[in-house]
Amino acid sequence: MKTIMVCLKRVVDYNVRIRVKPDGSGVVTDGVKMSINPFDEIALEEALRIKERGEAEDVVVVSIGPADIQQQLRTGLAMGADRAVLIECNEDISSLTAAKVLLKCAEKEAPDLIVLGKQAIDDDCNQTGQMLATLWGRPQATFASKLELSGNVAKVTREVDAGLEVIEVDLPAVITTDLRLNEPRYVKLPDIMKAKKKQLESVAIADFGVELSSKVTAGNWETPASRAKGIMVNDVDALLAALKEKDLV
Amino acid sequence: MSHVLIIAEHDGSQLNSATAKTINCAAGIDNTELHVLVLGSGCDAIAQQAAEIAGVAKVLVADRNENAVPLAAVLAPQIAEIAAAYDYVFGPSTTFGKDLMPAVAALLDVEQVSDIMEVTGPRSFKRPVYAGNAILNAEVAEGTKVVATVRTASYKAGPTGNSAHIEAISSTAALPSHTRYVELQSEAAERPDLQTAKLVISGGRGVGSKENFDIVYKLADKLGAGVGASRAAVDAGYVSNDMQVGQTGKIIAPDLYMAFGISGAIQHLTGIKDAGTIVAINNDPEAAIFEIADIGLVGDLFEIIPELEQKL
Known part of the structure; x- marks a missing residue:
């Protein structure tokens, strides 16, 4: 296959302790570490492995967001992507809008495979890949933990509630990644230097002609109710006594 | 009066409890009529189960061979066609619903609200x-x-005893052949289902190996409990993926959750926040799990589990 398109989202790093702003308008992101959504990193790793096996020629990483997402795209290039497309957008957009913009991108790049995370760890929506596949009129294989390519078909093992489901999809297709698909590589310093020379194309989101406003808007944000402080017990007898008191055993 | 279409989840023979919970959520919207859509093949018994759930006004059955397996690419066009007449389309936030509903939303050209926890x-x-x-x-x-x-962890299944009208429905939507179901690899379900079990015993990295998980199973069986695990335990190959509890695994709400050797990453804690009582057993007194546990015990799980089993 020729091209694999990988979608990367910039999110608050998974190690950051999230705090809701006192005025309920969102979460604190000023001065907070930002990273590639971990599921998208897995998506990129998978694309790179496919290319390294000689089964693809070109890996392009695409991201939508403010100019700062350049950092995450450069990380993607340092991991091994061949080129990057930065779709500059300074407002919050929904998964549907993102899917419509990515579709325009897919129409231009004509990839055989689009790989992205099953969800972003900020909004936890778990929508974009499915919407993109549907709008593109192509198959989706979500929550992938194993991907095998043979000719024009991808055999995908999916992590579902009942176990592991195996499906086959014709290419081109959209794959969304689950945690156990692979373990992404670490970026080495020389690769970061090399990545600076790779092509990073910037496009304004307005150029895609997609309506950006959303019919589902974010109202107030809240901090979740915390659980009442618990007790510590010293031994099994005390534990059993506490459980019996609550009528649980 | 608004109309709500609820997409039923089933395994070909049984309605999944997530459906009743989704119905219960939709019942929280004022002045609505609730219809359940069962897509399947030879699914009369499932339609019957849906018709018994309180609050359901009508069950629609789209019975065709292509619906025998749950492929989003096949189900979504049919749902989108039927959904044209509805104000709301709800599905459970299980892997079935998460896979399917965004495809439905995209076909309807609307955004989706994921994971409703309160109306x-x-x-x-x-x-x-x-x-x-x-x-x-x-x-x-x-x-x-x-x-x-x-x-679904935010809702309980409502009562049954209803007998809603069941109606066959057909769709003219063109169905793609680009996606084919191969198989489901499932561990034999000999223990209560994690998402409905009242008691769940869970093990983490601290359990140490696949073989060591036997003591967790033994305790669970004594209590009639479901068995869960942290991501670390699944990644290490101690247990299968369908046992993972947390942000990207299952979100559960048992009456009692007992965590053995689980450190308590926030991604795990998000999966158990709605549990009635959380018990944590860990040999590290600083483990994050103790911050949200109702009852904590610092100690060696390999001594505590056998002692618990013996004294229960």
Whole structure:
């Protein structure tokens, strides 16, 4: 296959302790570490492995967001992507809008495979890949933990509630990644230097002609109710006594 | 009067309990009529089970061979066609619903509200974001169809005893052949289902090996409990993926959750926040799990589990 398109989202790093702003308008992101959504990193790793096996020629990483997402795209290039497309957008957009913009991108790049995370760890929506596949009129294989390519078909093992489901999809297709698909590589310093020379194309989101406003808007944000402080017990007898008191055993 | 279409989840013979929970969520929207859509093949018994759930006004059955397996690419066009006449389309936030509903939303050209945990108005819904570390009030504009998934751990299944009208429905939607079901690899389900079990015993990295998990199973069997695991235990190959509890695994709400050798990453904690009582056993007194546990015990799980089993 020729091209694999990988979608990367910039999110608050998974190690950051999230705090809701006192005025309920969102979460604190000023001065907070930002990273590639971990599921998208897995998506990129998978694309790179496919290319390294000689089964693809070109890996392009695409991201939508403010100019700062350049950092995450450069990380993607340092991991091994061949080129990057930065779709500059300074407002919050929904998964549907993102899917419509990515579709325009897919129409231009004509990839055989689009790989992205099953969800972003900020909004936890778990929508974009499915919407993109549907709008593109192509198959989706979500929550992938194993991907095998043979000719024009991808055999995908999916992590579902009942176990592991195996499906086959014709290419081109959209794959969304689950945690156990692979373990992404670490970026080495020389690769970061090399990545600076790779092509990073910037496009304004307005150029895609997609309506950006959303019919589902974010109202107030809240901090979740915390659980009442618990007790510590010293031994099994005390534990059993506490459980019996609550009528649980 | 608004009309809600609820997409039933089933395994070909049984209605999944997530469906009843989704119905219960939708029942929280004022002045609505609830219809359940069962897509399947030879699914009369499932339709019957759906018709028994309180609050359901009608069950629609789309019975065709192609619906024998749950492929989003096949089900979504049929649902989108039927959904044209509805104000709301709800599905469970299980892997079935998560896979399917965004495809339905895209076909209807509307945005989706994921993981409703509370209905706060006819068009406003609370949902968790950032692994449950923040709650967002999502508001859907007037005149827009509401497509949503329901966080089933936030709802209980309502009562049964109803006998709603069952109606066959056919769709003219063109179905693609680009996606083919191969198989489901499933561990034999000999223990209570994690998502409905009242008691869940869970093991983490601290359990140490696949063989060591036997003591967790033994305790679970003595209590009639379901067995869960942390991501670390699944990644290490101690147990299968369908046992993972947390942000990207199963979100559960048992009456009692007992965590053995689980450190308590926020991604795990988000999966158990709705449990009635959380018990944590860990040899590290600093483990994060103790911050949300109702009852904590610092100690060696390999001594505590056998002692518990013996004294129960």
